[in-house]
Amino acid sequence: MEITLSVLKADIGSVGGHTLPSQRVLSRVQEVVREAVGKLLLDAYVFHIGDDIVLLLSHTHGPRHPEVHGLAWKAFQEGTRVAKEEGLYGAGQDLLKDAFTGNLHGLGPQVAEMRFTERPSEPFVVLAADKTEPGAFNLPLYLAFADPMYSSGLLLSPDLRPGFRFRIMDLAQTERDSYITLDAPERLYDIATLLRDPHRFAVESIWSRRYGEIAAVVSTTRLRNIAGRYVGKDDPVALIRTQKIFPATEELGPPFALAPFVAGDTRGSHHLPLMPVKANTPASTFFCVPMVSGLAFSLKEGRFSEPVDLFADPVWDAVRAKVVEKAQEMRRQGFYGPAMLPMEELEYTGIAERLKELAREFT
Numbered sequence: 075m076e077i078t079l080s081v082l083k084a085d086i087g088s089v090g091g092h093t094l095p096s097q098r099v100l101s102r103v104q105e106v107v108r109e110a111v112g113k114l115l116l117d118a119y120v121f122h123i124g125d126d127i128v129l130l131l132s133h134t135h136g137p138r139h140p141e142v143h144g145l146a147w148k149a150f151q152e153g154t155r156v157a158k159e160e161g162l163y164g165a166g167q168d169l170l171k172d173a174f175t176g177n178l179h180g181l182g183p184q185v186a187e188m189r190f191t192e193r194p195s196e197p198f199v200v201l202a203a204d205k206t207e208p209g210a211f212n213l214p215l216y217l218a219f220a221d222p223m224y225s226s227g228l229l230l231s232p233d234l235r236p237g238f239r240f241r242i243m244d245l246a247q248t249e250r251d252s253y254i255t256l257d258a259p260e261r262l263y264d265i266a267t268l269l270r271d272p273h274r275f276a277v278e279s280i281w282s283r284r285y286g287e288i289a290a291v292v293s294t295t296r297l298r299n300i301a302g303r304y305v306g307k308d309d310p311v312a313l314i315r316t317q318k319i320f321p322a323t324e325e326l327g328p329p330f331a332l333a334p335f336v337a338g339d340t341r342g343s344h345h346l347p348l349m350p351v352k353a354n355t356p357a358s359t360f361f362c363v364p365m366v367s368g369l370a371f372s373l374k375e376g377r378f379s380e381p382v383d384l385f386a387d388p389v390w391d392a393v394r395a396k397v398v399e400k401a402q403e404m405r406r407q408g409f410y411g412p413a414m415l416p417m418e419e420l421e422y423t424g425i426a427e428r429l430k431e432l433a434r435e436f437t
């Protein structure tokens with residue numbers, strides 16, 4: 075059976091700052107998508123990460139389907155209406171355009187979609203990040219799909235041994251989307267050359283070389299490129315198929331324990347480690363440290379099992395304690411050097427404007 079999974083995420087307003095959506099907003103969004111299950115959709119699941127609401131939808135209509143995207147747009151708009159009624163902060167923040175134009179690409183929400191023929195048993199993971207950048211998954215995905223130090227399946231399983239194909243997007247191209255396709259392991263150094271810079275390049279999809287099957291998709295929207303100014307962060311979502319011909323679920327988890335420094339956190343202008351957290355965690359009041367949550371599901375004829383939270387078992391409490399130390403250490407350095415982002419990545423304009431003024435005082 076050919077199934078499409080769509081994950082769509084938007085920040086449409088939150089309680090007491092950029093923290094988490096209210097229960098009423100979440101419920102309204104849930105109601106709208108649930109009404110479509112059994113009609114347009116096979117199944118739907120809604121959760122949040124920080125102040126972003128994530129819709130996971132299954133259906134048979136393929137990626138970029140106008141009715142599926144239209145439904146998500148309606149759910150986010152209905153949620154925004156409630157957020158405005160409640161006076162929530164940043165109500166409708168990620169809905170950058172007034173009118174729906176056929177699909178959600180270019181309208182603000184993050185979108186990742188994949189179509190595949192469902193295996194007899196089809197485990198997959200949905201990842202959702204908050205307070206960070208589209209390239210935030212670069213290193214974990216590289217380690218899970220191309221590094222046998224993390225992904226022992228690359229050595230142990232003949233299915234994985236031929237490696238994976240990486241499709242990488244150049245985020246600096248604003249006129250039209252621009253991609254490169256590179257095969258691991260032969261082009262490993264080229265893949266690393268690009269992925270080392272998550273501000274500029276981001277993994278868009280990964281494919282099994284042996285079977286030609288889609289393994290992973292990541293959203294690569296830059297809100298700044300849509301709005302032409304800072305309007306919130308481009309925290310990505312991703313869908314990743316696991317087991318058998320793909321890395322195992324427990325091989326996908328460990329790269330996140332590394333908690334690489336990524337761009338984001340307070341005012342989208344600093345580097346802090348990407349902290350793995352449970353789904354439905356509010357944004358951190360510690361400089362809103364970048365966060366990633368992961369839910370694994372099994373799929374049967376397009377229906378979801380209940381999820382298992384990737385970052386809920388006791389190991390992740392120990393990981394989080396270390397990540398907090400790493401974050402505190404970096405923040406101790408305040409605005410200085412690599413703690414704050416380079417000029418071209420600063421989300422707020424205050425420093426650039428001030429530098430222009432100061433330039434006049436130089437002699």
Ligand SMILES: O=C(COP(=O)(O)O)[C@@H](O)[C@H](O)[C@H](O)COP(=O)(O)O
Nearest residue numbers: 092125205306307339340341342362
């Ligand atoms: O990163 C942040 C919000 O991210 P978000 O839009 O929720 O992805 C915050 O640090 C804000 O930049 C900060 O709270 C200031 O927000 P404003 O007062 O400018 O809205």
